[in-house]
Amino acid sequence: xxxxxxxxxxxxxxxxxxxxxxxxxxxxxxxxxxxxxxxxxxxxxxxxxxxxxxxxxxxxxxxxxxxxxxxxxxxxxxxxxxxxxxxxxxxxxxxxxxxxxxxxxxxxxxxxxxxxxxxxxxxxxxxxxxxxxxxxxxxxxxxxxxxxxxxxxxxxxxxxxxxxxxxxxxxxxxxxxxxxxx
Amino acid sequence: xxxxxxxxxxxxxxxxxxxxxxxxxxxxxxxxxxxxxxxxxxxxxxxxxxxxxxxxxxxxxxxxxxxxxxxxxxxxxxxxxxxxxxxxxxxxxxxxxxxxxxxxxx
Numbered sequence: 443x444x445x446x447x448x449x450x451x452x453x454x455x456x457x458x459x460x461x462x463x464x465x466x467x468x469x470x471x472x473x474x475x476x477x478x479x480x481x482x483x484x485x486x487x488x489x490x491x492x493x494x495x496x497x498x499x500x501x502x503x504x505x506x507x508x509x510x511x512x513x514x515x516x517x518x519x520x521x522x523x524x525x526x527x528x529x530x531x532x533x534x535x536x537x538x539x540x541x542x543x544x545x546x547x548x549x550x551x552x553x554x555x556x557x558x559x560x561x562x563x564x565x566x567x568x569x570x571x572x573x574x575x576x577x578x579x580x581x582x583x584x585x586x587x588x589x590x591x592x593x594x595x596x597x598x599x600x601x602x603x604x605x606x607x608x609x610x611x612x613x614x615x616x617x618x619x620x621x622x623x624x
Numbered sequence: 625x626x627x628x629x630x631x632x633x634x635x636x637x638x639x640x641x642x643x644x645x646x647x648x649x650x651x652x653x654x655x656x657x658x659x660x661x662x663x664x665x666x667x668x669x670x671x672x673x674x675x676x677x678x679x680x681x682x683x684x685x686x687x688x689x690x691x692x693x694x695x696x697x698x699x700x701x702x703x704x705x706x707x708x709x710x711x712x713x714x715x716x717x718x719x720x721x722x723x724x725x726x727x728x729x730x
Binding site (some may be wrong): 444445448452455456459460462463468471472475478479482485486489490491493494497498501502505506509510513514516517529533534536537538540541542544545548549552553556565566578581582585586589590593597600601603604605607608611612 | 631632634635636637638639640642643644645646647648649650651653654655656657659660662663664666667670673674677678680681684685686687689690692693694696697698699700701702703704705707708709710711712714715723
């Protein structure tokens with residue numbers, strides 16, 4: 443059963459990822475990205491990371507892709523990239539070599555490191571009838587709000603800085619409008 | 625024993641995340657639209673998240689899932705700031721490729 447779900451989710455992930463890098467229209471690439479993100483959410487679910495799967499759907503597929511689509515609409519949807527032109531002639535073969543080499547290095551690292559990895563930590567609770575259906579969420583919350591509470595507070599500062607900086611970046615003051623009338 | 629347990633092991637997930645990371649790298653290197661390059665960076669972040677969750681299950685340690693939470697927060701902040709920069713640069717241009725930014729050269 444897990445094999446079947448894994449196969450479907452892996453197919454979703456790979457088809458979406460290939461779609462992101464091959465579709466020339468940015469809207470189509472964003473919609474392919476949604477497919478990949480849902481596939482990753484399914485992979486989170488079958489690995490018992492239920493809370494992260496929900497966050498993945500809400501934050502990534504919900505907020506981030508919608509933000510991408512907003513920006514595409516704001517800048518004009520008809521700007522299609524011509525994928526035939528290749529400004530640097532050796533760029534694509536080199537990119538193929540680099541990415542295949544990266545995949546090879548990562549797989550080799552996983553293969554050599556898998557023997558070294560040993561179980562440690564206090565264990566992940568599997569939600570069932572004894573632990574309750576929300577065991578994963580409770581355990582994750584205990585980890586975040588006790589051991590990593592300082593990091594949690596720092597991320598809140600990061601989000602405030604990001605919001606203020608983006609408002610400052612995207613704001614169009616009256617001076618710049620008169621200076622650049624186009 | 626009819627039930628053949630062919631459950632995917634952790635290495636299957638790790639290989640999938642490595643392939644996803646490679647596809648994202650290829651996209652960043654090849655695509656010239658800054659928005660699509662950003663989407664490819666999201667692909668790479670998702671590959672890393674997938675391997676974190678897989679290793680959290682394999683090592684039986686909840687901290688792997690905790691760090692995925694923080695990666696998601698940082699990714700959201702990064703997308704907001706990056707799209708703000710892209711909008712600020714590309715607002716008054718007709719074409720939209722990363723090559724158009726050569727005029728930033730001193």
